[in-house]
Amino acid sequence: MTPFEEFARVIENLALGEFKAAERELLNVVRRRLHRPDLPSLFRAARMESDQDWEASLASVKDSIMELNSPALTELWETIVSQWSGPTEYMLHADQAEARKKLPLFRHTSDKMLYVTIIIPIKVCNYRCSYCFLEHEKKPEVSQLELVPLMIERLGQIPRPLFVEMSPLGDIIAIPVMWPLFAKLNALPNVKTVEVWSNLSRDLDGIFQFINPTKVAIVATYHPTEFRKFNEDKDKFFRRVEILRDLVQDITVNFVASTANMPHYDELKARLDNIGVHLSVNALLGARNGDGKLYPEGYNVTERETIQTWMDNDFVATFMLNARRENVRCSAGKDHIQIDQQGNITRCEFVHERYGNILDDDPYIDTVERFCPTGGCSCKIYTGFIEPCSAEYARVGTKNHYLCHSRFGTSDQRS
Numbered sequence: 001m002t003p004f005e006e007f008a009r010v011i012e013n014l015a016l017g018e019f020k021a022a023e024r025e026l027l028n029v030v031r032r033r034l035h036r037p038d039l040p041s042l043f044r045a046a047r048m049e050s051d052q053d054w055e056a057s058l059a060s061v062k063d064s065i066m067e068l069n070s071p072a073l074t075e076l077w078e079t080i081v082s083q084w085s086g087p088t089e090y091m092l093h094a095d096q097a098e099a100r101k102k103l104p105l106f107r108h109t110s111d112k113m114l115y116v117t118i119i120i121p122i123k124v125c126n127y128r129c130s131y132c133f134l135e136h137e138k139k140p141e142v143s144q145l146e147l148v149p150l151m152i153e154r155l156g157q158i159p160r161p162l163f164v165e166m167s168p169l170g171d172i173i174a175i176p177v178m179w180p181l182f183a184k185l186n187a188l189p190n191v192k193t194v195e196v197w198s199n200l201s202r203d204l205d206g207i208f209q210f211i212n213p214t215k216v217a218i219v220a221t222y223h224p225t226e227f228r229k230f231n232e233d234k235d236k237f238f239r240r241v242e243i244l245r246d247l248v249q250d251i252t253v254n255f256v257a258s259t260a261n262m263p264h265y266d267e268l269k270a271r272l273d274n275i276g277v278h279l280s281v282n283a284l285l286g287a288r289n290g291d292g293k294l295y296p297e298g299y300n301v302t303e304r305e306t307i308q309t310w311m312d313n314d315f316v317a318t319f320m321l322n323a324r325r326e327n328v329r330c331s332a333g334k335d336h337i338q339i340d341q342q343g344n345i346t347r348c349e350f351v352h353e354r355y356g357n358i359l360d361d362d363p364y365i366d367t368v369e370r371f372c373p374t375g376g377c378s379c380k381i382y383t384g385f386i387e388p389c390s391a392e393y394a395r396v397g398t399k400n401h402y403l404c405h406s407r408f409g410t411s412d413q414r415s
Helices: 003-015 019-034 054-067 071-084 094-100 148-155 181-186 230-245 262-275 301-310 314-320 380-385
Strands: 102-104 114-120 162-168 191-198 216-222 250-256 278-282 336-339 364-366 393-395 402-404
Touching (some): 148 162, 148 181, 181 191, 216 230, 230 250, 250 262, 262 278, 262 301, 278 301, 314 380
Parallel strands (some): 114 162, 114 336, 162 191, 191 216, 216 250, 250 278
Antiparallel strands (some): 102 364
């Protein structure tokens, strides 16, 4: 990113009324350019609060830059202000600034993939993993699916390519009543990928009666503690993974690093490497290990160091192994939306700000990445939408499959 682009983001945030975001962006820019770890103290007198007007905010930024006594930065700032915005265009009123943050979902044309998660709150699963956060049901509540066909039809009206995850809170294998819905997704030309999560305890042939396998990305979840006939069930899992590798658009295997699962990692990694399938590892979160400890804090030093080497990349490792992940800038809401069973749209499952309803005429999405207001994200899937991971890694196939832009050459996984 060039210095011009970096400062342009500062001004863009100011124009949108994102004062705190503009301040953080400015600090990051100057830290990178001057290598000054003490910069926050230079900005105490020029903090941008929401009750300041636009001109005062601009003046605060400029004064802070001039304090650094860097003619090059001052000149660059003045150039960007003059070229990037004029007084009438830049000095927006609050309602205009709010409008600038949003784009109408059904009228925003783009070639960039929009990731859509449809939450199906059916919690039927044939496994009972100790680390699962759900209380599973025995029978599906079919009424939960009532509006889903209408939602899928509306997805077809979004003028951009879509990646759609339509997974229940249980396992898709155990809920055949959902399978016909895949035929509707299969028929939409703008839906390029449909992501399905499954423990692969059974074949997926029933689902492929409704959707072309080449449109499907599989996240196969590996739960060795749930195998009844360990060696037989384990071999069936790997055989299904290998068959699906040649059948679907993409397949990755997801593994939860519980203390009971960890001894199985080496064999899992070796067998997947042998057939060329990506492995993604989740750290434990919360008190779900059966030992009364709260995770990830509950890992000892050796466990933590070991799991860190298993993660997709350093950013994911740092993100997953620290309990608090504050002040992260995320493109959820811009590149990803979540739809609940009533059709309500939000950025993700943790931020409940409503972006309209997929069944209405006026839902919207963000135009820019925004800082997460929750104080800490707890989902590995969203790491691909968080800076700087989103700048360095592209998602390919499933949301759990990262392709490196720069840090590790052309590799899609750390060796």
